[in-house]
Amino acid sequence: MAKAMTLLWATGSCPCWRVMIALEEKSLQGYNQKLLSFDKMEHKSQEVLDINPRGQIPTFKHGDNVINESYAACFYLESQFKTQGTKLIPDGPAEQALVYQRMFEGLTFYEKLTAVIYYEWYVPEGERHESALKRNKEALVTELKLWESYLQKLGSGSYLAGPSFTLADVVVFPTVGALFGFGLSPERYTKLGEYYNLLKERPSVKASWPPHWSENPKDQDTLKDTLKDI
Amino acid sequence: MAKLMSLLWGAGSPPCWRVMITLEEKKLQGYKRKLLSFEKGEHKSQEVLEVNPRGQLPAFKHGDIILNESCATCLYLENQFKSQGIRLIPDSAEDQAATYQRMMEGLALTDKLNSVIYYDCSVPEEERHDSAVKRNKEALTAELKLWEGYLENVAAGSYLAGAFSLADVIVFPSIACAFRFGLSVGRYPKLAKYYSLLKNRASIKTTWPPHWVASPQGYDILKDL
Numbered sequence: 510m511a512k513a514m515t516l517l518w519a520t521g522s523c524p525c526w527r528v529m530i531a532l533e534e535k536s537l538q539g540y541n542q543k544l545l546s547f548d549k550m551e552h553k554s555q556e557v558l559d560i561n562p563r564g565q566i567p568t569f570k571h572g573d574n575v576i577n578e579s580y581a582a583c584f585y586l587e588s589q590f591k592t593q594g595t596k597l598i599p600d601g602p603a604e605q606a607l608v609y610q611r612m613f614e615g616l617t618f619y620e621k622l623t624a625v626i627y628y629e630w631y632v633p634e635g636e637r638h639e640s641a642l643k644r645n646k647e648a649l650v651t652e653l654k655l656w657e658s659y660l661q662k663l664g665s666g667s668y669l670a671g672p673s674f675t676l677a678d679v680v681v682f683p684t685v686g687a688l689f690g691f692g693l694s695p696e697r698y699t700k701l702g703e704y705y706n707l708l709k710e711r712p713s714v715k716a717s718w719p720p721h722w723s724e725n726p727k728d729q730d731t732l733k734d735t736l737k738d739i
Numbered sequence: 740m741a742k743l744m745s746l747l748w749g750a751g752s753p754p755c756w757r758v759m760i761t762l763e764e765k766k767l768q769g770y771k772r773k774l775l776s777f778e779k780g781e782h783k784s785q786e787v788l789e790v791n792p793r794g795q796l797p798a799f800k801h802g803d804i805i806l807n808e809s810c811a812t813c814l815y816l817e818n819q820f821k822s823q824g825i826r827l828i829p830d831s832a833e834d835q836a837a838t839y840q841r842m843m844e845g846l847a848l849t850d851k852l853n854s855v856i857y858y859d860c861s862v863p864e865e866e867r868h869d870s871a872v873k874r875n876k877e878a879l880t881a882e883l884k885l886w887e888g889y890l891e892n893v894a895a896g897s898y899l900a901g902a903f904s905l906a907d908v909i910v911f912p913s914i915a916c917a918f919r920f921g922l923s924v925g926r927y928p929k930l931a932k933y934y935s936l937l938k939n940r941a942s943i944k945t946t947w948p949p950h951w952v953a954s955p956q957g958y959d960i961l962k963d964l
Contacts, residue, residue, distance in 0.1 A: 562885060562888075563885070571832070571836070572832075573833070574832055574833055574836035574837075575836070575840070576836050576839065576840050577840065578839070578840055578843035578844060580839075580843050581836070581839035581840045581842065581843040582839075584839045585832075585835060585836050585839050588828075588835060589832055589835070598818075602801070602804060602815075602819055603803070603804050605815060605818060605819070606801075606804045606805070606806050606811070606815050609806065609808070609810075609811035609812075609814050609815050610805070610806050610807065610808055610811045612808075612811065613808030613809075613810050613811040614808060616846070633870070633874075635868070635870065636866075636868045636870060636871050638865070638866045640863070640865070640866060641866050655792065655793075
């Protein structure tokens with residue numbers, strides 16, 4: 510099964526990491542994969558464009574089925590391989606609702622993170638404003654406090670949608686991983702810190718941990734300070 | 740079942756519309772609903788904040804279960820009521836892949852539309868740039884051309900992922916918005932055909948934004964795209 514699958518990915522990409530965690534959780538190790546470089550613009554190469562006209566990664570193929578949206582790939586894998594590996598979407602209505610709810614809030618969470626850490630990647634120099642970056646940081650802080658409150662309510666040792674690991678953790682943990690990779694303070698965000706410590710030991714997460722948060726060795730040290738004051 | 744459901748919604752909001760289409764398709768008519776006004780800031784009222792701390796619509800309840808993300812709500816309804824109404828997520832691997840893929844791409848379409856239509860609402864005056872407006876319009880144009888391509892073979896019964904599916908539930912409202920805001924039918928004939936085929940679908944007609952019915956004339960922000 511996994512042999513019929515191919516993933517094109519890049520290091521430090523949360524969307525790619527989501528799919529890799531899902532593949533591990535569904536016992537689909539052994540899939541074909543190729544590491545590409547954003548710095549060398551390989552995500553805009555013909556190889557990627559042939560699979561994904563948007564020139565974005567991850568790109569995922571299972572036989573002739575092409576899925577280039579990380580959440581879509583995760584839903585597909587859980588549905589097509591329901592009986593193997595970890596059950597990632599519970600059946601009970603209340604549990605299921607919370608998984609879906611946190612998953613989609615996770616998109617907002619990721620957007621607020623990237624609006625800060627990728628500000629200069631997204632916004633051309635002539636359009637940047639201190640006021641905008643400040644506002645983006647404040648929005649990220651508000652978002653972080655919300656997730657702290659979600660974890661607080663569920664109690665120590667819990668996952669994002671309850672006592673069990675679910676698809677919500679698959680798609681949101683990479684964002685949390687990135688937050689701490691970019692210097693978020695676990696003293697200031699204790700619940701997220703606990704959650705991070707819990708998940709970083711999970712086999713699927715360990716197996717797929719990004720080799721680097723930034724491809725550029727020069728940046729690898731300084732980016733650890735990006736979020737330390739928020 | 741529907742009697743235990745309630746929806747707080749705002750007119751013309753694609754996320755709200757997605758949930759309403761799904762409720763119709765899953766034969767859950769009869770749910771309680773309350774129309775709120777974005778203009779009057781009612782999405783930030785205590786009533787909404789109690790259900791959704793983000794102060795956003797739609798806010799949906801099923802008994803004690805709360806769902807405030809439109810895609811989450813649609814997926815929940817499809818899965819919990821799989822055997823009633825229309826099947827919105829097919830079983831076959833090929834069709835399922837296409838459904839999930841177009842569904843999630845639909846969120847990129849909505850974002851790009853919002854970045855053009857609501858530029859002035861979301862960017863403070865001192866931070867606005869003509870270059871940004873231009874770039875957002877170019878990104879939206881590229882996005883619309885992609886969807887025009889996806890709908891190359893659009894026909895009755897042949898939509899974004901084959902038969903009508905959750906992909907259409909999620910994406911149609913944004914396509915309808917694009918035409919409401921002046922998108923050219925001549926320049927996007929496949930999107931126009933998709934729009935005209937689906938606007939008469941029962942679930943869509945019943946939930947058509949009321950103020951669009953009252954005043955069919957829209958805006959022309961997108962007419963030059």
